[in-house]
């Protein structure tokens with residue numbers, strides 16, 4: 001596993017690390033390369049955590065997670081989908097990353113294949129490497145609303161395919177997979193005995209159309225796994241709270257996996273997470289509106305820069321900027337932009353070759369900082 005994990009260093013992340021090093025040296029860098037919300041976790045959630053620690057909620061927790069939190073998730077999913085979920089359908093893990101990793105670990109054996117639409121979230125490949133899995137990719141149509149061609153995806157399936165991993169709303173493009181696509185895919189994969197894992201961590205930050213959960217769209221849930229968490233929706237990246245929704249048989253396996261790898265998550269964090277899910281709707285809505293305003297601001301600035309264009313994100317906290325009129329590589333553009341103007345962005349290549357014409361801007365900044373970043377980008381393209 002060490003050999004698989006410690007591959008050659010990644011140019012794409014190097015830009016971010018260089019930007020961090022320059023910031024640490026006191027240079028004036030605008031860090032647009034990371035998806036960590038600039039909002040602080042809402043105060044009531046923090047107060048709940050502190051009071052639960054004082055109440056002695058500092059002991060081991062069951063491997064599947066605290067009942068109060070799993071009940072809160074079950075209630076939300078029941079209300080959101082019209083289906084009945086119980087706490088037994090959910091396992092709590094330390095973040096969506098652990099939840100996806102645990103799902104893949106329980107579904108697949110080393111040497112198996114996983115089909116993933118590309119561009120894909122930058123975090124998936126390291127998980128596959130760690131687990132000894134191979135990715136087969138299928139390109140989203142960037143000229144058609146990031147449409148997923150289900151037939152093209154199914155053509156990638158072979159005897160070694162154990163799972164398909166999708167992400168909606170998507171990172172980096174903020175695209176939303178339509179309900180029909182999700183339903184069609186789930187059904188076709190059920191017929192083929194393949195699991196469908198759907199990462200929905202941006203589900204609460206949609207702007208132009210509602211997110212439809214795979215838990216609602218799929219006709220049968222026998223092969224369906226949905227991952228979600230609080231990192232983005234509640235500005236809680238450092239708290240490490242995520243979960244898996246899956247059929248009871250897989251939930252039992254993931255619980256056993258979690259018991260062996262983590263021996264449970266913190267009680268007080270889960271208590272505060274349950275509070276967040278039950279009581280913190282207004283804060284989530286405020287943050288959603290802020291991201292929407294920031295997206296609209298950045299797009300309006302880009303509308304006035306003829307050398308640049310974009311694919312309009314419908315959700316999430318990123319804008320993919322098309323730099324193909326300036327450079328034939330997002331990586332080269334990003335390196336030059338950082339060197340010349342001190343703005344760090346993630347090159348599209350990090351999400352797959354299909355996105356090499358793009359760089360990703362993060363909207364995790366107040367508008368005055370976004371204004372500064374856009375001024376610098378404007379100066380850079382003007383030469």
Ligand SMILES: Cc1ncc(COP(=O)(O)O)c(C=O)c1O
Nearest residue numbers: 035095096097121171229231242
């Ligand atoms: C699509 C996607 N999935 C998962 C994660 C990781 O979430 P967590 O912090 O809950 O592990 C991220 C973080 O950027 C993401 O963008």
